[in-house]
Amino acid sequence: MVRLEENKFYTAGKKIETLPLPAKVYIPTLQHLGKPCDKLEVKTGDPVLKCQVIATSEAKVFSPIHSSVSGKVSAITNWPHPVVGKSKAIIIESDGQDKQFVSGHRSEDEIKKLSPQQIREIVFKAGIVGMGGASFPTHIKLNPPKQITSLIVNIAECEPYLTGDSQLAIEKSKEIVLGIELVARCLAVKDVIIAIEDNKPEAIQAVQEACAKAGYAVKILASQYPQGGEKQLVKSVLGKEIPQGKLPFDVGANVQNVSTIYAIFEAIYKNKPLYERVVTVTGSILAQPKNILCRIGTPIKELINFCGPLKEEPAKIIIGGPMMGIAQFTDMVPVIKSTTGVIVLSKSESPVKDEDSCIRCGSCVRACSMGLLPCLMNQAAEKGLWQQAKDYGVLDCMECGLCSYSCPSNRKIVQSIRRAKLELNK
Template sequence: MKLPTFPGGIHPPDNKATTAGKAIVNCPLPNELIVPMLQHIGAPAECCVTVGQQVAKGEQIGTAVGPVSVPIHAPTSGEVIAIEPRLHPVGRPLPAVVIRPDGDERWHEGLQACDPDSLNPDELRQLLRQAGIVGLGGATFPTHIKLSPPPDRRIDTLIINGVECEPYLTGDHRLMLEEGSTIVDGILILRKILGVDRVILAIENNKSDAIAVMRQLCTATPIQVQPLPVKYPQGAEKQLIEAVTGRQVPSGKLPMDCGAVVQNVGTAAAVNTAVHLGRPLVERITTVTGTGVRSPKNLRVAIGTPLTHLIEQCGGFSDDPGKIILGGPMMGNSQISLEVPVIRGTSGLLVLRQQDISVKKPGPCIRCGQCVKVCPIHLQPTVIALCARLGLVEKADSHNALDCIECGCCTYQCPATLPLVQSIREIKGAIMEHKRKH
């Protein structure tokens, strides 16, 4: 049987074998945790503790500001030793609460477990918001908002994203193998909130063991496990919706506009922990991998753990590191320092050695059409990038630059090694600016 997928996309070497067989291990606490107030898309949380204050694990240290925001919690018990801007994965210092762990891992007393059956969807949404649940696939969009479609949008499909299409990353894969039932319970809560019948768990078929495990666990549930062929960027929301349902999200609109909501498997697990155990989101699975680390691992990490600590836990660098990437190699951000902390969106820490990095000088576009062929949005990346180089903002807009999902397939494939997606990113900023002014 031919598996469903989306048109376009690429097949980079997945490099997952390094960590796919490695069970998740708990990363010990570092000497200090740096917990930024911005770990989600939306308004940063506002710090609500003071220097010197003792905090318990799971206690709120930042409150949500406005509707698109979530609170931040202490990842462990300890003392607040500083509240100051610290270097953030975005590349500049942002407000953060620095906590010195006391080693007790004492949970906050106000937290209480709930029975999802005793709560209505609105109460569950509120609970998830208070628990700081955001999309753990990397986008960190507040989950309660994705679960709150306006009354005029009918949602008929909940898609659970177990695709993990970024090369190197194996955190979701391990989570499905080791904590599948947590994921299933979380999915059922999400299903209840949305009130949908159709629930599809999508997994790429390079994770056949996870497909088998999840099928087993889902037998008595309405969840349907859907294997997909391996292709990047299948885990991107729009592409996953197209692969699974055949529908397309209208340009400029949200997935809920085509009746679908997508949630990551890690998010589903966090939802279950928040409801059944009453514990907010204070840790996540991060794959520490790449040629540059001595013993790559899948770690369960307290939010706020500095990258240096993760590297130490993985045997240190194998060689001079050339590039430190948070996330996967296709969409992750390269870091200027190892002092930045793990945040809610940190799915991976990828270390490439100096010798792994080749900086090629871009040549002229030879119009091979590869970027057009691989673009999952069916754009003409080389044309938009040309507009960007020439500063033609309106022209770039007319070529639908704003629809670019920045997956990077065009740049990956370009034989002239042109920075296509990078140029498109820049011109997208200019288009937004232009639209604000006019």
């Protein structure tokens, strides 16, 4: 792991601001790891309410999708997608009234009586996925095939620039503790550790105070990248190595991102599906970088405008962190459930570097946080040898970006790995 320049100062400690309702939302039918929600519950011209289910699936691994505004479906069409380039999206024109489909909080008494299966069912119906970027359906992760002994709550937020998770931990620490209790009950686990890096003193204090009564441990880790990755975090917190091809449950661990925990709290206590999230919108050319609560489906252009004016034309816009994030080709791409940040970079911050041939220096191999052979995966993927790329461990790659970062030849290693993964998942 390495220590990177953090650049969190643009938004660190800035109160979460709510973005005004967008005029239109562009809600992709693919917002989870797995096949898209191809069973549409609405058609063009239909009126919709906020929280209404608009797309589901018959697949085993999926998470339903809800409308984030009330209004009318104006189109269902292919639209830019922040991860896969393009996907089907349900476009909804807001009526500005924000009328809700379901409402009503559950009573404390009802919540106390919920069984693990009932908690999972509510989490599923609320469309919750891993909000740290992984987007794996949470109800499945809450039903692991092996007994869990340790629950780790991930507030590492190790990517430079991003501050949404830590700000949420500062502002919603009590609710997060209630969410942790629900997850711990669901997994029948007593050992709960909140993992947080030492560069977030305000969040550490808030979480320590909120956790004191519940008796959950708070583990403060030296800030390093990519410590927020599940395998790295399990190693840092529990000292356990997860072998290649295995998952945290294989060593008795379950890792949940703090924003996901908060979404679970809201689903159970407020009966609220996942239709909005906190996004860090940041960069030196924004006049007012912010942590923003915004509706799923909002084009990032509106988030950028809310933080403007821009001091110069952006040279690059990244969704996610600068290491694991994806450069976008349009600012009309929408926020989805896994969008952690929008980073707007100037020309001087994102120089175009020509790709050279691999000089077999081994730098990427030494840098790889998963002990893989990035140069060989890159070569195989560039030749379209998907099976060979798989044999080299492409599916174990966590896309941390350290190989590309360390490559003197500016090889686009991560892009080629992502391409190979997409091909292998077809």
